[in-house]
Amino acid sequence: MASGTTIDVAQSLSHEMLRHWYEQMQTIRYFEEQVIEFFAKGLISGSTHPCIGQEGIAVGACAALEPSDLILATYRGHGECLAKGADPKKLMAEILSRATGCCKGKGGSMHLCDVSHGVLGTNAVVAAHIPISGGVALACQTRKTGQVTACFFGDGASCEGEFFETLNMASLWKLPLVLVCENNEYAISVHVSKSQATPNIADRAQGVGMRNQVVEGNDVLAVYAAMRAAVEHAREGRGPTFLECKTVRWERHSTFSAGRYENAEAAQKWRKVDPIPRFKSHLLTVGISEGALEERAERARATVAAAAEFALSSPPVSPDAILEDVYEP
Amino acid sequence: MGTVTTMRQLTMSQAINEALREEMRRQPNLILLGQDIGAYGGTFGVYRGLFDEFGPERVRDGPLCESATVGFAIGAAINGMRSVVELEFMDFVTVAMDQIVNQAAKMHYFFGGQIKVPLVIRTAIVSRMGMGSQHSQSLEAWFIHVPGLKVAIPSNAYDAKGLMKTALRDTNPILFIENVKLYSTKCDVPEEEYSVPFGRARVMREGSDVTVVAISAMVPESLAAAEKLGAQNISVEVIDPRTLNPLDVETIAQSVRKTGRVIITHDAAKTGGVAAEISQRIMEEAFDYLNAPIVRVAGLDVPVPSGALHPMVVPNQQRVIEAVLKMLGR
Ligand SMILES: Cc1ncc(C[n+]2csc(CCOP(=O)(O)OP(=O)(O)O)c2C)c(N)n1
Numbered sequence: 001m002a003s004g005t006t007i008d009v010a011q012s013l014s015h016e017m018l019r020h021w022y023e024q025m026q027t028i029r030y031f032e033e034q035v036i037e038f039f040a041k042g043l044i045s046g047s048t049h050p051c052i053g054q055e056g057i058a059v060g061a062c063a064a065l066e067p068s069d070l071i072l073a074t075y076r077g078h079g080e081c082l083a084k085g086a087d088p089k090k091l092m093a094e095i096l097s098r099a100t101g102c103c104k105g106k107g108g109s110m111h112l113c114d115v116s117h118g119v120l121g122t123n124a125v126v127a128a129h130i131p132i133s134g135g136v137a138l139a140c141q142t143r144k145t146g147q148v149t150a151c152f153f154g155d156g157a158s159c160e161g162e163f164f165e166t167l168n169m170a171s172l173w174k175l176p177l178v179l180v181c182e183n184n185e186y187a188i189s190v191h192v193s194k195s196q197a198t199p200n201i202a203d204r205a206q207g208v209g210m211r212n213q214v215v216e217g218n219d220v221l222a223v224y225a226a227m228r229a230a231v232e233h234a235r236e237g238r239g240p241t242f243l244e245c246k247t248v249r250w251e252r253h254s255t256f257s258a259g260r261y262e263n264a265e266a267a268q269k270w271r272k273v274d275p276i277p278r279f280k281s282h283l284l285t286v287g288i289s290e291g292a293l294e295e296r297a298e299r300a301r302a303t304v305a306a307a308a309e310f311a312l313s314s315p316p317v318s319p320d321a322i323l324e325d326v327y328e329p
Numbered sequence: 330m331g332t333v334t335t336m337r338q339l340t341m342s343q344a345i346n347e348a349l350r351e352e353m354r355r356q357p358n359l360i361l362l363g364q365d366i367g368a369y370g371g372t373f374g375v376y377r378g379l380f381d382e383f384g385p386e387r388v389r390d391g392p393l394c395e396s397a398t399v400g401f402a403i404g405a406a407i408n409g410m411r412s413v414v415e416l417e418f419m420d421f422v423t424v425a426m427d428q429i430v431n432q433a434a435k436m437h438y439f440f441g442g443q444i445k446v447p448l449v450i451r452t453a454i455v456s457r458m459g460m461g462s463q464h465s466q467s468l469e470a471w472f473i474h475v476p477g478l479k480v481a482i483p484s485n486a487y488d489a490k491g492l493m494k495t496a497l498r499d500t501n502p503i504l505f506i507e508n509v510k511l512y513s514t515k516c517d518v519p520e521e522e523y524s525v526p527f528g529r530a531r532v533m534r535e536g537s538d539v540t541v542v543a544i545s546a547m548v549p550e551s552l553a554a555a556e557k558l559g560a561q562n563i564s565v566e567v568i569d570p571r572t573l574n575p576l577d578v579e580t581i582a583q584s585v586r587k588t589g590r591v592i593i594t595h596d597a598a599k600t601g602g603v604a605a606e607i608s609q610r611i612m613e614e615a616f617d618y619l620n621a622p623i624v625r626v627a628g629l630d631v632p633v634p635s636g637a638l639h640p641m642v643v644p645n646q647q648r649v650i651e652a653v654l655k656m657l658g659r
Contacts, residue, residue, distance in 0.1 A: 113441070114443075120408065121444060131396065131401050135403055135404020142405070143358070162397050165392075166397050328437055
């Protein structure tokens, strides 16, 4: 169903665009590595769910959206927030529970939000944001704003009742919505082979007559191509798309929960399909120099270092602030 | 001052309908979501005529999926609309509980105030119709336990319209708990615009011997009890909190300072019911004025049985009368 091959898409993009995506993917990677380090140092309480290995989905999908489009994601959504344009400083400060965080420090790693960049929040109850994204899209449709909403979630979420309920309603009402399923093969310890009745999760969309596509999630260009077609389809008022992006989870579920793999090798499988080196070798073949890419990687490191510095030097949340925002006055 | 108020009698159902209709006219971004709410007018007919006036986009009849319906309503609310969801029986809040408790109630807080959730969830208690254990619960206590939600529970047409008007101009998630038994009850409702603020209890009848704090269908039951006790020279003050969160403790405490005796009554099962919370708040505010232990006249701690058996479980005016007499040693 894709509107063009990956190669076609790559050729239609400027080198500047490609270098920018590379930098975004690197930023997400370094950001998550920094978060893991902060967790290990005891600077983050609770847990955090790195999206390492899934950067291609965040960047490819968000690149196909307009700045005014809207996204919702999960606790594993740092990458989508960054890719959609949220300020890394405010995100890092939020994850460190600082007063300068995007949610004033009260959301933490699993509840990030930046309305000014169309990030309508990340959610920690599996699949609960899926119907909410349907409502966000319904509001866009009813108010005729022309915006498209994208909702990111995992393979585990696609087993929840609210997922099925939303699939039906979104299709029924032809909502301007793209449901992006990041099938990273695991829900904590449960492998998709133990949770899915069909080989592709996207098959479920057929049951409600929803446009759907399976895409190689570790290929940022493939994700972008599929997403662009889905976004166009939605923006033209032709309804939602279910996009299943096949990927592989990082070596743990979260910094708190290991999750479970059949063996130590399976836990490292993500490295073999890592979207960053894959994209890099593609960029080298289209004639972008090693030096240019290293420069972008360096910029990504600097962005994350500045975010870390900002977060560490930010004040903690005051006891008064804890009592605020329970109700809108 | 000097404005003439024109009154007419409306049923509680008509009053809620009127509040919605007026606000639908005022607020183009206000939508209704739920099941059977289209031309059918809602399970209990509260939406009669709204579909004809506002059409299928704003009175959006949807598939049977309470959880996603509330989720959709939240999504629309955080994205520039105001949503009202009808959950047909209060018992079915269970199906949408995650969306209400983990999502609607908390988003404003954990997103640091960036997100607003102007959402009203209307639902009805059906405890007095003999529809059995899965269609008869009064679950209001669950929601006062969740910071971030507001809970309104009117007992008559005037308050229902006024509270609904307030709810539809608030920007927080609100549980608006109606009662099927009260839908057909009538009272004077002004033609003119008015609203009833949240957090202000109403003294329904003044008295000096005993305070009865009554909720929802127990308000008319308690008023009837007070009338009968009046004939025996017992003066009962009846207070309807009207909203449970925010709760107007001061009006209740003031009454207790006057009467020294208080009974709290609701249909909901006694254990963990809102009477327990109100009782504690009275002790915090007016303990020194109490001449007798606080008494609860509540539903028995059993599932509400079917058919003709429900009156054995759900309280009524007779049980209020007995409690007052016992409290006064008569
Ligand atoms: C309703 C609910 N059930 C269980 C959990 C605990 N939990 C957190 S993440 C997770 C796995 C979800 O897997 P998936 O949807 O595949 O996403 P992934 O973590 O792989 O990104 C579970 C079970 C939860 N947060 N919410």
